[in-house]
Amino acid sequence: MKSLNLEARIGATLLVLLTLMALLAPWIAPGDPLAISGEAMLKPFVSEAHLLGTDRLGRDVLAGLVHGTRTTLLVAFFSAATALLVGSVVGTISGFLGGFADTVLMRITEAFQTVPGFLLALATISVTGPSIPTLILAISLGNWTQAARVTRAEVLSLRERDFVAAARTLGMRPMEIAFREILPNAFGPTASLAAISVATAILIEAALSFLGFGDPNRVTWGTMIAEGRTVLRAAPYLSIVPGIALVVTVLSVHLVGRGLSRKERLQS
C-alpha cells in the first residue's frame, strides 16, 4: 500500500469498504431488500428508519444499495477473472505455437472483438436466461479478447529468451513450457488489464439489469436506476443515488488500476 500514490490509496480504501459492505450486507441492512419496509416515496434524510428514503413501492433505498454491492462485485470479479484466465490461456497458446494455430486463434479473437460486447452479453442472456453464473459467462464472453492480445504479444517476445531454450534442453514438453515457464512471466502486463476488465464488467452488468435482463431475484444498482426512472419527475434521486454508487465503484477500480500500472512501469 505504501508504495502506491494517493489516488490509488483512495481507490483501494473505497474498494475495501465496498467489499466489506457486500460481505456484511445481511447485518448492515437485515431482511430482504426487495421487501416493502415502510411508507412509499419517502425523501432522503427525513426518516431515521429510512436514511436514504424509500422507492415507489416503499422499499428501503439504503438496503437496496448495500445489497446491490453484492451482485455488482460478485459478477464483476468473477467475470473479469474468467475473462483474464481465458484470454491469457488463448494468448499463450496462440503466441507459443505460432503458425496456423496462431492464425486461427487470432481470427477467433478478432471475431469476438467485432461483435459489440454488450450485444454478445445480451444475446447470451436471451438464450440462457438471467442468473448470476450466466451473467458472469455472458459478460466474460466479450471481455477476454484484450487479455488474449496482450498475452500473445508478451509471449512472442518471451518465446526466444534463454530460459525457454534452457527449459527445452531440460526436456520439458512444449505445453509445459508454455504454461509453467512462459505464462507466469507474461502475466504481469495482462494483470494490469484487470482493472479495465472489472470496470467494464460492472458497467455491462448495470446496463443489462437496467434494461431488465439481470437476475430478477436480486437487487442491483441497475434495476434500482430503472425502477427510479418510472418516477423520474417526482423523485429523481431514486435513479441518481444508485448511479452515484456505480460511479464511485468504477472510479475506485480505475484509480487502483492506474496506480498499479504506474508502479509496474516504475519498476521495469
Added chain:
Amino acid sequence: MPLLASFFLKRLITTIPVLFIVLVGSFLLLEAASGDAVDAYVARSGAMDAEQIAQLRNEWGLDKGPVHRFEAYISALAHGDLGWSTAFERPVTSVIAERLPVTLLLMSIATGSAFFAGSLLGVVAGARPGSWRDRILSTGSLAIYAVPGFWLGLVLIVIFAVDLRWLPIGGIESIASGKTGLARLGDIAVHLVLPVSALAMVYLALYLRLMRDRMAEIWRDPFVKGLEARGLTRRRIVWRHVARNAILPAITMLGWQSAAMLGGSVVVESVFSIPGFGRLAAEAVARRDTPLLLGVLLCSAVTVIIANLLVDLAYGKLDPRVRISR
C-alpha cells in the same frame, strides 16, 4: 497509390474468415435458442397440421443435420434474407433497414464530437504534462470515464429536460409537428443533443487520456530536444510534432470504439426512447425474437468491420510505415 491499395486489399481478405466465424457463432446461438424458423412461422400463420409443418421444415432444409441447416442459413443470408421477425411480423432486413440510419447518425455525431473535443482537450493536457491544467483534465477524464452512459442520460434528462425545460425529454423528432426541410433538421438536432452527449462523454474521456498519455511519452523522445535546439517555438512543437504523432493511436481506437458505441447505443436509445437499431436489440430480447436479435448482431459486426476498414485506410494514408511493413 498501388501500395495503399494492396495494403487495403490484404486487410479486406483477412476480414473474410472473421466474418465467417461471426456467422458460425450466430448460427450456434440460433440453434441454442428454443424454437426454429418454422415454429415462428406457424405461430404467425395460425392453424397448420403436423404434416404441413413437416413439409415446411423439409422445404426450408430444417429437418436435416446441423451442417445442412448451416448451409441453408448461409444461403439465405447470401440472398440478403435475415429471417422473419416474429415481434414485428416483417422480414428482419426491413426492420433493420428502417432502424439503422437513426443509430448511424447518432453514432457518427457522437464519435465525431468525442474524437474532436477529446483529442483537443488531450493536447491541452499533454502540452505540459504535470501542469495544473493536465492534472485537472486527467483527473476529470478519469471520473467521466467511470460514468455509465445510460445513467448520465437520465441525469441530463432531469437537468435539461425536466428542470430547465431547455431540451426535449426523448424521441428523435417532435411528433406530427409537420416540419419540413431545415426546420425539421433543426428539430432533429435539438432532439439529438442529450443522447449524443450521453453516448459521447465516455469516449471523449477516452480520447483525452489516449492523446495526453501518448504526448507525455513523446515529450521524452530525443527528437523533441532536437526541435527545441533548432529554436522552434513551443506552440509549433506541440501542434506540428508532438500532437501530430500522438494522434495515430487515437485514430486506431476509432474503429474498435464503434463496437463499444453500438453496445452503448442499446441503453442510450432506450433511455431517450429513440426508435433506433440499438433499442431493437433490447426489444428483440424482451419479445423473444431470436432471428431479429441475430440480425442485429450480424449487422453490428459488419458495421464494426467496415468502420475498421475505413480506419485502416485512413491510417495507411497517414502513416506510410504501415503500407511498407505489412
